[in-house]
Amino acid sequence: MDRISLREKPVDQLEADEAKAELTYLAEEIAEADRLYHREDAPVLTDGQYDALRRRNSALELRFPTLRREDSPTFRVGAAPSEKFAKITHVVPMLSLDNAFSDEDVSEFGARVRRFLGLGREAALSITAEPKIDGLSASIRYENGELVYGVTRGDGTVGEDITANIKTIASIPNRLKGDNIPDVVEVRGEVYFPRSEFLALNERQAESGGKTFANPRNAAAGSLRQLDAEITRSRNLAFFAYAWGEVSEPLAETQYEAVQRIGSWGFTVNPLMQRHDSIEGLIEHYHAIEAQRSALDYDIDGVVYKVDRLDLQGRLGFVSRAPRWAIAHKFPAEKAITRLLEIDIQVGRTGALTPVAKLEPVTVGGVVVSNATLHNEDEIVRKDVRVGDIVTVQRAGDVIPQILGPVLDENSERGEAYVFPTVCPVCGSHAVREKKENGELDAIRRCTGGLVCRAQAVEQLKHFVSRNAMDIDGLGEKQVTAFFEQGMIRNAADIFHLSEMDAQKGRGERLRDMDGWGPTSARNLFAAIDERRDVELHRFIFALGIRHVGETTAKLLGRYYGSFAALREAMKAAGDANSDAWQDLLGIDGIGAIVARSIVEFFNEEHNEEVIDALLQEVTPQEAEAVQTDSSVSGKTVVFTGSLERLSRTEAKNQAESLGAKVSGSVSKKTDILVAGPGAGSKLKKAQELEITIMTEDEWIALIEG
Ligand SMILES: NC(=O)c1ccc[n+]([C@@H]2O[C@H](COP(=O)([O-])OP(=O)(O)OC[C@H]3O[C@@H](n4cnc5c(N)ncnc54)[C@H](O)[C@@H]3O)[C@@H](O)[C@H]2O)c1
Numbered sequence: 001m002d003r004i005s006l007r008e009k010p011v012d013q014l015e016a017d018e019a020k021a022e023l024t025y026l027a028e029e030i031a032e033a034d035r036l037y038h039r040e041d042a043p044v045l046t047d048g049q050y051d052a053l054r055r056r057n058s059a060l061e062l063r064f065p066t067l068r069r070e071d072s073p074t075f076r077v078g079a080a081p082s083e084k085f086a087k088i089t090h091v092v093p094m095l096s097l098d099n100a101f102s103d104e105d106v107s108e109f110g111a112r113v114r115r116f117l118g119l120g121r122e123a124a125l126s127i128t129a130e131p132k133i134d135g136l137s138a139s140i141r142y143e144n145g146e147l148v149y150g151v152t153r154g155d156g157t158v159g160e161d162i163t164a165n166i167k168t169i170a171s172i173p174n175r176l177k178g179d180n181i182p183d184v185v186e187v188r189g190e191v192y193f194p195r196s197e198f199l200a201l202n203e204r205q206a207e208s209g210g211k212t213f214a215n216p217r218n219a220a221a222g223s224l225r226q227l228d229a230e231i232t233r234s235r236n237l238a239f240f241a242y243a244w245g246e247v248s249e250p251l252a253e254t255q256y257e258a259v260q261r262i263g264s265w266g267f268t269v270n271p272l273m274q275r276h277d278s279i280e281g282l283i284e285h286y287h288a289i290e291a292q293r294s295a296l297d298y299d300i301d302g303v304v305y306k307v308d309r310l311d312l313q314g315r316l317g318f319v320s321r322a323p324r325w326a327i328a329h330k331f332p333a334e335k336a337i338t339r340l341l342e343i344d345i346q347v348g349r350t351g352a353l354t355p356v357a358k359l360e361p362v363t364v365g366g367v368v369v370s371n372a373t374l375h376n377e378d379e380i381v382r383k384d385v386r387v388g389d390i391v392t393v394q395r396a397g398d399v400i401p402q403i404l405g406p407v408l409d410e411n412s413e414r415g416e417a418y419v420f421p422t423v424c425p426v427c428g429s430h431a432v433r434e435k436k437e438n439g440e441l442d443a444i445r446r447c448t449g450g451l452v453c454r455a456q457a458v459e460q461l462k463h464f465v466s467r468n469a470m471d472i473d474g475l476g477e478k479q480v481t482a483f484f485e486q487g488m489i490r491n492a493a494d495i496f497h498l499s500e501m502d503a504q505k506g507r508g509e510r511l512r513d514m515d516g517w518g519p520t521s522a523r524n525l526f527a528a529i530d531e532r533r534d535v536e537l538h539r540f541i542f543a544l545g546i547r548h549v550g551e552t553t554a555k556l557l558g559r560y561y562g563s564f565a566a567l568r569e570a571m572k573a574a575g576d577a578n579s580d581a582w583q584d585l586l587g588i589d590g591i592g593a594i595v596a597r598s599i600v601e602f603f604n605e606e607h608n609e610e611v612i613d614a615l616l617q618e619v620t621p622q623e624a625e626a627v628q629t630d631s632s633v634s635g636k637t638v639v640f641t642g643s644l645e646r647l648s649r650t651e652a653k654n655q656a657e658s659l660g661a662k663v664s665g666s667v668s669k670k671t672d673i674l675v676a677g678p679g680a681g682s683k684l685k686k687a688q689e690l691e692i693t694i695m696t697e698d699e700w701i702a703l704i705e706g
């Protein structure tokens with residue numbers, strides 16, 4: 001999700017219309033993140049990124065109160081319940097919490113509460129502090145001590161009915177214990193996934209081909225929000241009670257006592273909950289909890305403070321999505337220090353080379369980390385991370401831990417600066433960084449050996465056989481992946497040997513004997529493959545999977561060069577940046593420098609050449625559909641410039657091409673005709689210098705119609 005990069009402009013420098021646009025953007029972005037996180041249990045942002053979006057939104061609304069949207073994230077909690085579940089409306093809404101990120105934020109919270117209540121600085125104010133459990137909240141309703149239903153928070157007003165799932169959780173009683181039980185009580189708290197179970201769950205999931213989870217919170221959400229409660233049961237979820245919803249009688253006078261009372265009914269309440277009379281006391285306890293964090297069997301992401309007296313809570317009430325009497329003091333991201341053993345380069349399915357740090361295993365926030373990302377080449381340089389260094393690793397509530405940088409002192413003995421490979425570690429082809437539109441280098445280095453690179457093979461093969469490429473009947477993504485996995489094809493050329501290889505196999509081992517195949521379908525497949533041996537040129541070019549070359553570019557290339565041999569020869573020549581071939585390629589209307597460079601790199605990578613040679617043994621791409629060769633402009637190179645009045649640019653271009661002309665975007669010695677409309681500038685001047693035939697639009701039309 002590239003879109004989430006925060007706009008950098010300081011809030012106090014924004015104009016109202018900019019702020020308005022940004023508020024719209026933030027509302028959409030946050031709503032989408034909420035949906036993915038709360039409903040799909042599949043977040044795409046880190047919690048840090050998400051919190052930053054919300055903070056920016058609040059800052060904007062503070063500065064431009066009138067621009068606050070009706071659907072502002074400030075008013076919203078969570079996400080609407082999923083259609084998968086029946087809905088239950090909360091009698092008492094389930095809200096979120098405001099966040100504090102620093103000690104000052106906590107002091108400010110205390111001051112705010114005192115101001116609101118009209119309490120002087122000396123007046124007593126007791127506040128509880130307890131871990132903020134990173135799971136998902138649920139409300140469980142009891143009538144006369146019997147469990148009636150369980151609900152998720154949903155959007156705070158309406159939640160999802162998860163009664164069957166809740167009943168499978170051992171730490172949630174089906175019947176409340178003791179004799180001190182209200183007629184009606186909704187116990188609220190957090191369902192979480194014990195850490196001790198988390199790694200084991202992921203291992204089991206991976207083995208059985210199921211979904212693995214990024215962290216215990218997602219595992220908890222994914223396990224609880226199941227249609228099949230037996231799956232929930234198998235997951236050993238746990239629950240901490242810390243709050244309540246509707247009650248038929250007051251539970252106690254204070255938060256602390258109310259929670260202890262809930263505990264007496266058979267619920268687990270958190271043993272780290274304390275009461276303090278000063279902000280200093282709270283912050284001290286915060287640090288004490290933080291220090292134990294990695295030893296706890298549950299993930300926590302902060303400490304929640306709540307005004308202890310329930311009568312004061314009642315007076316303080318709520319602001320939009322959170323109570324005024326509570327705040328969550330979030331922990332900074334978790335860090336640890338360890339040694340960087342090695343930098344591994346992994347090649348992705350699209351050829352991207354990603355550096356992965358191999359670490360001496362270390363526990364970060366309760367999870368053993370032995371791999372971390374280094375993002376890309378520039379990051380390694382910027383942080384000057386070297387193999388052998390002691391480095392700081394961070395895990396910020398998200399999936400992949402990252403390396404922050406080396407920890408150095410005068411005595412550090414360091415290795416050489418890391419040199420990022422310029423060849424693909426998988427296939428040995430060149431790996432290059434593209435220049436972007438703005439002239440900067442792309443952060444990602446990619447393998448150019450698209451046709452030979454094992455890392456890219458499956459994706460390449462899928463593309464090769466796809467509908468708009470070779471379009472082989474009966475050979476789709478599924479089949480080609482299966483053949484690859486069975487070792488029957490490694491690259492595109494192998495497809496054309498399938499039938500031959502198959503014929504050499506013994507009885508019971510041939511394709512016709514395989515699951516899902518039979519004599520007819522196997523025969524049909526081989527026939528379909530044979531039929532595509534004389535594929536159209538543009539399909540063949542597209543099928544090669546050259547980066548940036550889509551169907552349109554493939555057609556342009558096909559039309560311009562006419563045959564595969566001509567294209568290939570020209571591209572080899574274009575490897576020389578001073579060549580006419582390179583200028584020619586750049587001149588093709590519709591092909592920019594980035595695309596051109598990528599094509600040339602592809603054809604000049606020797607590994608690709610081998611596969612192209614092998615392919616050409618099997619496939620004979622047809623010459624581009626014969627264009628009219630007897631027209632007055634066939635074979636001529638034409639450039640259009642200035643504004644055209646009778647034809648649109650595209651029309652003029654298509655027409656010229658269908659008459660066998662080549663349309664170029666720039667004037668060179670090779671240009672035969674320049675069609676110049678009003679407003680023509682530098683191209684006209686250049687054509688005059690080169691003494692090229694110059695025509696008006698009318699003259700051009702007369703020429704082609706004549
Ligand atoms: N990564 C993403 O895309 C993404 C998207 C949405 C939300 N989030 C995460 O969720 C947070 C916002 O979600 P939220 O609205 O649930 O707010 P929140 O998680 O910051 O705080 C409210 C919740 O804390 C929970 N909680 C845990 N222990 C508690 C305790 N002892 N007392 C009271 N409540 C306790 C309750 O479930 C409550 O609903 C963000 O700060 C972010 O970390 C991430």
Ligand SMILES: [Zn+2]
Nearest residue numbers: 424427447453
């Ligand atoms: Zn490669």
